[in-house]
Amino acid sequence: AGSADTAKTFGLGRPAEADEIAAWDIDVRPDGTGLPEGSGTVAEGEVLFTDNCATCHGDFGEGAGRWPVLAGGQDTLKEDRPEKTIGSYWPYLSTVYDYVRRAMPYGNARSLSDDEVYALTAYLLYLNDVVTDEEFKLSKENFTGIHLPNEANFIADDRMAEAHNANKGDPCMTNCMAEPARITMHARVLDVTPGAGDDETSGGSVD
Amino acid sequence: AGSADTAKTFGLGRPAEADEIAAWDIDVRPDGTGLPEGSGTVAEGEVLFTDNCATCHGDFGEGAGRWPVLAGGQDTLKEDRPEKTIGSYWPYLSTVYDYVRRAMPYGNARSLSDDEVYALTAYLLYLNDVVTDEEFKLSKENFTGIHLPNEANFIADDRMAEAHNANKGDPCMTNCMAEPARITMHARVLDVTPGAGDDETSGGSVD
Amino acid sequence: AAAGAGLVSRSALAGDPLITEVQDWNRYLGDSVQAAPYGKPSEFEAHVVRRDVEWLTASPESSVNFTPLHELDGIITPNGLCFERHHGGVAQINPADHRLMIHGLVDKPLVFTMEDLKRFPRENRVYFLECAANSGMEWRGAQLNGCQYTHGMIHCVVYTGVPLKYLLNEAGVKTSGKWLLAEGADASAMTRSIPMEKALDDCLVAFKMNGEALRPEQGYPVRLVVPGWEGNMWVKWLRRLEVGDQPWEQREETSKYTDLLANGKARRFTWVMDVKSVITSPSPQAPVAHGKGPLVISGVAWSGNGTVQRVDVSIDGGRNWKTARIDGPSLSKAMHRFYLDIDWDGSPLLLQSRAMDEQGFVQPTKNELRLARGDNSIYHNNGIQTWHVKADGTVENVEVA
Amino acid sequence: AAAGAGLVSRSALAGDPLITEVQDWNRYLGDSVQAAPYGKPSEFEAHVVRRDVEWLTASPESSVNFTPLHELDGIITPNGLCFERHHGGVAQINPADHRLMIHGLVDKPLVFTMEDLKRFPRENRVYFLECAANSGMEWRGAQLNGCQYTHGMIHCVVYTGVPLKYLLNEAGVKTSGKWLLAEGADASAMTRSIPMEKALDDCLVAFKMNGEALRPEQGYPVRLVVPGWEGNMWVKWLRRLEVGDQPWEQREETSKYTDLLANGKARRFTWVMDVKSVITSPSPQAPVAHGKGPLVISGVAWSGNGTVQRVDVSIDGGRNWKTARIDGPSLSKAMHRFYLDIDWDGSPLLLQSRAMDEQGFVQPTKNELRLARGDNSIYHNNGIQTWHVKADGTVENVEVA
């Protein structure tokens, strides 16, 4: 009998087998680590997308109803209602492959083959004008050669440099405004009780 | 606007009306405070007890099944299985009046009149041999003249004087017993999963 | 779609199929955010419930059920698992219909609504509530196999409430007012006498537990909190507070909750809950399933005198002790969680825990208690508990010498 | 029997009949101790539930519901009311079928069962979990009338779990291992990259919340706890931990949970949840029903940087401030409860709270945030909230200047 000690090991758990690791280790990184063997073309992807994805994401990735938009939105990031898509916002193509393989189609995840995910990823590149050739074939080999347009626009967390964070110190306690405060905006959604009244709104969405 | 302050009052609540206080203020103390006007005899109490109490407490307060025993048990307090009743254990008669009025009959509390409670209390005195006359009438007037046998045996909390409490200080950590510990008793109730196995037992009860 | 294309080969792989095959919960959508507006535990936790012992009482409406301590960790008891003790069943009261009256030796007798109470300054405090009868069935010897039954008349939650002193101050206690009678609105109209000194010290009139409204079985809409003192005094469904100059000697402080000694004398007004602890795992309901090697010994300790300063654990029936690690907040009159992480060699153990509180009181052995009080006491059994862990991992409630 | 004999006269008495007449719950027995093995709130609390906002999301299985902060008090969120956010519905997993794998840049890739995890030394810690999108709908301006919706993507519970460092140590992290990928077993197979420094600091692999097993919607049987950091990283149904030398740039750290600035640049890896507070009562869903006089202003404050040092409250829209009373435990990266008890004169109020944390960070105004980041950010809105209390006691969500 002895007490706990951070440095020591406990001899708990069992070795993970190679096949077990392979079964779960499906993540893909921007440098291509994790990409499986295989390939798929834009044309193949179009068929797959129409069959498995378009009901939610629209034939051209424009999004049906409130389901996510996957294509378009280029040059909207500084506008009033930016549209963040694979083409307009996402920094890395690896994320598309990784995410579609792990989580799509929504409600039937892990049902696509590796080749099918290559084809769908190729088609999403096509819908976003990153490739223009319907015969383009995406493969493990050419994958890391492709870059998404917005990659350079991601920066490190610099919240600390914002004015209100940079100037620490005791905040003002009395007469902090020259004039009495006046109301500049009222809540737009007046009835928050779900089911009672009008649930429709022009409001934003949650991510 | 100001912050909380223990000394100040808040002006909350409303005055309690006399009738409201009277409706709830039914407690009775050993000195007779709280006793209502009225009276009742042993004989009246016997009828009431038979009608309203005996199904649970037995015709003579001996307790039906596992329902509480109300009479008897005198001189058992030092024995192996003491029987604590009004006659053998309770220090004050006021408690009988107070409790029967507030909580009995079980399942139909507050249904007895003040006279009825006097009569039942008289009958419980009779069942416990504190009075012996069936014509004895208990009333607000003679109430505090009656003392229960065990009153003198209640003492103040002196747990602090017990050996294990009196000697504070760091307890023994090593070789605290001359010999290795040996098991002197095993749990008597082996199956504690209610509903599974035998729930009957010779064990004690909870108060 | 190509559903299953990748799976055919997978199922032939070496290793645990729970890993190599895609499981339903990894593929198909689960419940939505609309499924459970008020959530409940997993179906796989259905065994984690309060349990009663039918033979203990004549009526399940004046009875007790027990907190499943062996299934819990940390210091907070979830509201759904806090043991219940009531004497006339659970009163169901609409808060709009509830009133709290203060009268007696006061300047201004007052009636408060629940809304009134919520306008006083509030406090939040973590306190254990232990029934004085907890472990009472074990007074004569080991009887029940499971800490749920031997020690489960305790819970520990965060209370939100108004300091009782604010309410008393509002009514204005006369200088002759030395005692307080607290009364419940339930079918037992529960009453207890409380000395004014305690009432003005740390008592709360609480309307919330663990952040939400009190549960009905814990006195909804409002109960008294009497920190460190026996649970029976924490009057539920609190409706009346009378100030007086003497105690009332109510049924629950004479017939019950008095401590019969060997000489026939009985102690009354034994309020403080003494320093106490119990190992919750391993224990009879939580046997060791994994054989020798790393074993987490875990338990709870508490004291009505304040914080727990130290807990020692013995694996040899009290001959030798090791100081356990107290983990998580150490708050006055609250539960404390302790652990001793050992490397079990697989041989039988006689597990004990021994708590020491901030005032230096040390948890006694059961034999020390019996020596002091005889065999006929019921309440305030804070004796050291022994669990016999056998080589096969099963655990029994035993006593040792 | 003489049932009712005493009552006939009573009903004619002056005063509140709820007092002068014997109520049913004071006469007849209530529910027994067998009625609710696992208890639930009073029927009179049926309105205290998590609520969602249907128009927010396309699918209720990838959606959010909100903690009813306006109904709660203290610092602990009851398990049944902790907001839910999931991306593929609630996975229902039998703990016997759950596995946790550690692999990648480690000496020994390992697989743990739940039983294995429970043999490591445990800790108990109180932490808030806030979604980075909390208050995100308010970025462009006041939108929702109720702190449940504006601030309800937060909860605070006690976790019991194993320090992540013990598990990593067990597998043996190679010196090249600088990042950790955490993955869930649900239908979204949720993934996030976590820097090794944080993983080895205060992260827990937790299996209990508030004493009992994790709730299914909170990741039963096991979740990651990443104290002070955005909720999305606290991977639920945790099944895999891969050690690597670089971050993975997963969907939830690129497409989502990145912060778009006015200049079109976007911040990534914004992990810490900034110092923040909100007044929970009065608030739009908790109007003032009692008119002028004593009024309890109550709220919660928290910071991913540690403890909250101070909370100031303004009743005039930020012109003048009073320091509030922080009540209850002040624990690092946990919720704090504050109160300001005022004597309301009945005139309209513009209520605000402003928290300051142990590192000296002060909660900014919404306009300061917009000035720094533009109008298109979604996450990390820790701006000061304004409630307009009108003379009739109703409350609206407004912005002021």
Ligand code: HEC
């Ligand atoms: C039944 C509706 C549905 C179907 C069918 C569907 N998706 Fe989705 N998709 C969603 C939802 C919902 C999300 C967002 C999930 C979340 O909240 O995490 C999503 C997210 C995505 C995203 C990430 C969007 C972003 O901006 O982060 C991609 C890429 C995607 N889907 C691709 C696909 C592909 C490819 C298919 C077909 C193989 C597909 N989806 C089928 C509903 C669907």
Ligand code: HEC
């Ligand atoms: C349906 C069963 C039942 C009936 C009828 C009943 N009682 Fe009781 N009585 C009980 C129970 C149960 C208790 C213990 C309640 C508790 O746990 O607090 C009790 C307790 C008592 C006690 C206190 C016993 C003690 O040792 O503390 C007295 C005195 C008493 N009853 C008197 C009466 C009288 C007088 C009547 C008739 C007017 C009556 N009871 C009718 C069930 C009953």
Ligand SMILES: [Ca+2]
């Ligand atoms: Ca990998």
Ligand SMILES: [Ca+2]
């Ligand atoms: Ca192909």
Ligand SMILES: [Ca+2]
């Ligand atoms: Ca609505």
Ligand SMILES: [Ca+2]
């Ligand atoms: Ca009185």
Ligand SMILES: [Ca+2]
């Ligand atoms: Ca008469």
Ligand SMILES: [Ca+2]
């Ligand atoms: Ca049984």
Ligand SMILES: [Co+2]
């Ligand atoms: Co006592």
Ligand SMILES: [Co+2]
């Ligand atoms: Co962020």
